[in-house]
Amino acid sequence: MSTFSTRRYHDIRQALLARQELALIDVREEDPFAQEHPLFAANIPLSKLELETYARVPRRTTAITVYDDGEGLARLAAERLQALGYSDVAVLEGGLAGWREAGGELFRDVNVPSKAFGELVESVRHTPSLPSEQVQALLDAKADLVVLDARRFDEYQTMSIPGGISVPGAELVLRVAELAPNPATQVIVNCAGRTRSIIGTQSLLNAGIPNPVAALRNGTIGWTLAGQALAHGQAQRFTEVSETTRQSAAQRARSLADRAGVQRLDCQGLAAWQADDHRTTYLFDVRTPEEYAAGHLPGSRSTPGGQLVQETDHTASVRGARIVLVDDDGVRANMSASWLAQMGWQVAVLDGLSADDFSETGDWQPPLPTLPQVAxxxxxxxxxxxxxxxxxxxxxxxxxxxxxxxxxxxxxxxxxxxxxxxxxxxxxxxxxxxxxxxxxxxxxxxxxxxxxxxxxxxxxxxxxxxxxAGKPLQDGETHLAVPRSDRYRRPYEGTDNPREAMQGYLDWEFGLVAQLERDGSHGFKVLQA
The missing domain is CATH 3.40.250.10 (Rhodanese-like domain)
Known part of the structure; x- marks a missing residue:
């Protein structure tokens, strides 16, 4: 069996504080990962290393540390990563237990850096919110308001606030003037829980839109706990915007990004960053997947901005890396970048592009190793x-x-x-x-x-x-050879979760700011008004 060096909790912590690049990879399945893990751990299960690692850890000389919780997966993962061409792979000393015993803070759930950051934003900026009962009363009274759902469209369709419109987070600043043209119209931003509601609401406030804006307090969880009915299968989506609206939104977004310390790059600068083999550079297109498929910059990955801010660890799995964002309107990239900069990333927006630069079509295809030959x-x-x-x-x-x-x-x-x-x-x-x-x-x-x-x-x-081919099918848990640990069931998904689980999730989110303080490695800095 191959031997690997080890890294200690203190080594990882010191690298985080020094803003050095690192990939701390939990190679367990998603459910055990979600029960307990370090703040900046990225979950890439051993089962999927070959499918995901090249995209999520693109530089082969990145300092990678893998761990498990005593299942014997970490060393197998280290061997596979070496076979994939990674040259700086170590195993976390003592695994998850070693992290805990060394005094390291451990977090529950998934996409925790983004969720903890959202809670920090609300605590610092006092992001306004309205309880479900008050929003329901406004709807019943046919008040002048719009409800904008900041999640992905498929999540919105599963369950949403009656009358809500799907406007994924990065689209809000670009689209809101067309959806609420009267500056007196109350804008309500919701998600399933809290994070995207908070970030979406604060995005509109940071950009200085004239309307009154508030988050739906605790999202669809709060709505359900209040005993109010959700809609299913709604399909109201944002529409195209005028050039005047686009230009106004672009000015607001650019000003905000500049305040947040977002860098600017042209194509030559991007090439220089990408040629630097000592740093990782991610190139993300933050427009909608449909726009990306119709034409995008070669080498970019489709990562809609709202989801990028919500689950940064799932795409940019190297903490301390550089991120470059692309759009074609100057709104969505700058808005997304303003948040990533506050989350401690070195982030730049690619400027000076023309329509000709979006020359590649089709969906993003992840980079893969050579596929094995099988009968x-x-x-x-x-x-x-x-x-x-x-x-x-x-x-x-x-x-x-x-x-x-x-x-x-x-x-x-x-x-x-x-x-x-x-x-x-x-x-x-x-x-x-x-x-x-x-x-x-x-x-x-x-x-x-x-x-x-x-x-x-x-x-x-x-x-x-x-x-x-029209062949017969079965459904249900007919033949499970192992328990279903591949996915953590989110308490905010669906309406059939126990009320205790939904309330417990909210209580957990409320406690994240205190956990961030105990951890002390996050590097978040919330932009002041």
Whole structure:
């Protein structure tokens, strides 16, 4: 077995305080990660290292420290990272227990840096909010107000405030003048919990829009706890804006970004940053995914600005790296950058672009290592084999996808827990592996082949191709080979969570500012009025 150097809690803390680049990677599945982890830990499960690491930790000489909580995953992750070409990989001394024993603060939930920052913003700026009961009374009275939902459109469609309009966070300053043209109109910004409501409301206030603005206090959680009905399947979205509105919003956003210390780059400056092999530079396009697909700067990643601020750790997983933001209007990049700068990032907005620079089309494709070669079977061959009990199908998709639909008889497995799963799976003469696209299953097939002498096959095109062929499907938790730990169930998702869990989540958020003080490594600096 390979040997790796170790890094201590104090090494990590010192690097954070010195603003040095580092990637602290928790290689457990999302649910155990969400139960307890350091503030700036990024969750990249061992199961998905090959799929996610090149995008999230793009510089191969980055100082990476991996850890688990005694499950034996960290050293396997370190070996895989070395095989992927990373040259400075260490294991956290003592793992999560070592962090705790050294006095390190540990946090619950996901996207904690952003959520803790949002709570700090509210505590410093006293961001105004209205309780659910008051907003409901205004709606009932048909008062002059608009409710703007700052989440992603799919989240908004799942559940939203009746009459609310989907305006994801980075779009608010650009779109609000068209949605509330009367400066007397009350603007309410909501999300599911608190963070995006606070940041969205404060964005409008920071930009100096003339309307009265308030967050919906505690979001849809607060609405539900108040016994008020949510709407489902709403589809009201923002519309295009006039050139006058765009120019006014751009001036407001640029002024705010300058106050926050956002840097400016042209294409030559960006090239110089990207050529520096001692620093990591992320290039994010913060417009909508539809705009990105229609035309974007080559090499940029689609990362809508509101979500970038909400879950920075999931895309910019190297703390201390540089971030460059791109848009085509001067609003969304500057607004998003103003927040990232307050969160301690070195951030710049790319200026001087023309329409010709947005020359690449299509969705963002993550960088991947060379894909392993695996024997494959098509849908028709698998359909024939399913009549034979000697064939065992293993599905490595997200558990939520599996529960929604899967190939009849398929067993759901987490790749990193494959060895344990084999102990409970039926005896097989052959294995066929799948996931949504078969990409993750391709890497899992290599793992399985090392664990068994039975033939291992990959389903061409994955479960998506099986569905497209009109083959039969099952749903539900029919064959779970391991517990569903791949995703942490957020207390703010859906309306079927216990009231105690929703209230407990709010109480946890209220306590984040105190946790930040105890941790002391965040480097956040909230812009004053």
């Amino acid at each position: 494959e079977v098509d849908v028709e061959q698998l359909a024939t084999w399913l009549d034979d009990s000697a064939t065992v199908v293993l599905d490595f998709t997200a558990s939520a996808n599996y529960v929604k639909r899967h190939i009849p008889g398929a067993h759901w497995v987490i790749r990193a827990q494959l060895a344990q799963a084999l102990e409970t799976l039926p005896v097989a003469e052959r294995y066929v592996l799948t996931c949504a696209s078969s990409l993750l299953a391709r890497f899992a097939a290599v793992d399985l082949q090392a664990l068994t002498r039975k033939p291992v096959y990959l389903l061409q095109g994955g479960t998506a191709r099986w569905v497209a």
